[in-house]
Amino acid sequence: MELFFAQEVEGGLCRLDAEESAHCVRVLRHREGDELHLIDGAGTLLRCTLVEASPKEALARIEERIPRWHDHPYHLNLAVCPTKNMDRYEWMAEKATEVGLDQLSPVFGERSERRVLKPERLERILRSATKQSLKARVPELAAPVSVMDFIDAQRSAEGLKLIACCFDEGEPRRSITELLRGSDEHTVTILIGPEGDFSPEEARAARAAGFRPVHLGASRLRTETAALVAATAVYLERGSNSTI
Amino acid sequence: MELFFAQEVEGGLCRLDAEESAHCVRVLRHREGDELHLIDGAGTLLRCTLVEASPKEALARIEERIPRWHDHPYHLNLAVCPTKNMDRYEWMAEKATEVGLDQLSPVFGERSERRVLKPERLERILRSATKQSLKARVPELAAPVSVMDFIDAQRSAEGLKLIACCFDEGEPRRSITELLRGSDEHTVTILIGPEGDFSPEEARAARAAGFRPVHLGASRLRTETAALVAATAVYLERGSNSTI
Numbered sequence A, B: 001m002e003l004f005f006a007q008e009v010e011g012g013l014c015r016l017d018a019e020e021s022a023h024c025v026r027v028l029r030h031r032e033g034d035e036l037h038l039i040d041g042a043g044t045l046l047r048c049t050l051v052e053a054s055p056k057e058a059l060a061r062i063e064e065r066i067p068r069w070h071d072h073p074y075h076l077n078l079a080v081c082p083t084k085n086m087d088r089y090e091w092m093a094e095k096a097t098e099v100g101l102d103q104l105s106p107v108f109g110e111r112s113e114r115r116v117l118k119p120e121r122l123e124r125i126l127r128s129a130t131k132q133s134l135k136a137r138v139p140e141l142a143a144p145v146s147v148m149d150f151i152d153a154q155r156s157a158e159g160l161k162l163i164a165c166c167f168d169e170g171e172p173r174r175s176i177t178e179l180l181r182g183s184d185e186h187t188v189t190i191l192i193g194p195e196g197d198f199s200p201e202e203a204r205a206a207r208a209a210g211f212r213p214v215h216l217g218a219s220r221l222r223t224e225t226a227a228l229v230a231a232t233a234v235y236l237e238r239g240s241n242s243t244i
Helices: A018-027 A086-099 A119-132 A147-154 A176-181 A200-208 A223-238 B018-027 B086-099 B119-132 B147-154 B176-181 B200-208 B223-238
Strands: A003-010 A013-016 A035-039 A045-052 A059-066 A075-080 A103-108 A160-164 A187-192 A212-215 B003-010 B013-016 B035-039 B045-052 B059-066 B075-080 B103-108 B160-164 B187-192 B212-215
Touching (some): A003 A119, A013 A018, A035 A059, A086 A103, A086 A223, A103 A147, A147 A200, A160 A200, A160 A223, A187 A223, B003 B045, B086 B103, B086 B223, B147 B200, B176 B223
Parallel strands (some): B003 B035, B075 B187
Antiparallel strands (some): A013 A059, B045 B059
């Protein structure tokens, strides 16, 4: 099943952007009258008919809307410090989207070596992984902030808030699976630190803002692997009762 | 902590190969008398003293042996059909090693598009991921065989044997987490199919050889992501009670 990304423009019509139009019309050679499956990026699958097979700006008429298509039964916000090597971060963004992700929040820790991030490439990866894995909601890419600012903004946020760090600071860490099993919160927010881990100040601030310290088991995981293991833990605990 | 890979040659001495010697002596500038941490690839950490700082063939004297160093409490054999794009398979090999893997068995299914595999690159990746994630046992890379031959060889094998397919064939699939929780077998073998899935004949043969059909939840996962999610499910169920 091939999915295209498009926004509804007016009265039951969708316009594909230049890239999607070219792919649809030039590469896949779709013609007027063909059935297309579009996603709006906000969770709805649109079953459409192609009405204008323009390779620059194709138009499709909506025949049916299927909301919450292939959605998962939780809301996951992964706040992950960018890795030195961006390939690894991009890989994580792709895989976490496949598994199930709602928001990716790049955060810079005190010990982060990388301090810049190009959102455009990440946006593309999130969108393409959404289509490839047959989902209709593209994870939101939050604006990068410092770990401290992220924690501060989360102070009054609802849900299960977890911080994965490699040391005990105050409250001893518990296994992520154990904490997930003991909670029925719909929203799960997980903070994953940089190569050099969080600083003790960051861990303390997170605890004060309601984050519970967790560990991800006995293996030493890279930042990007830790993020994916955390996303997979949520997926397996919350979303694996149904099948594809 | 920097680890080197080396075999014991005789009487408490280890010899580093040309690549490890160059890295140790030329890049990291280790000198005679320095403490080194070696792994033998079979599960033992060797605390050593460098006695010959040759950049081509360094020698180290074993001071202490720590067997089963950072080992995990299960034996996981992932039998995964190679992906069309080998980068994705290599990525999976790296990440599964980080999370916890004992054997990687490349298998070719009826619907596999890729039929060749270069073991040398995979061996290097398995070894380097082992060192990077501070483990002492390098996962074994099995010789590639067909899915049918793999199933046949597993017929009398012990342990929990699972096949992840995307359709029901006979026995309905259950969630991998559920089957893992209901079993205390030490050895877990998981078959992961190619892009085009297993054929019904392969699924039937697997069932007849004692494989239980499982699903990996509601997300549509690529082959390499499915393999990592399966490895992570075992890791979270069996190996996440202790911390790093």
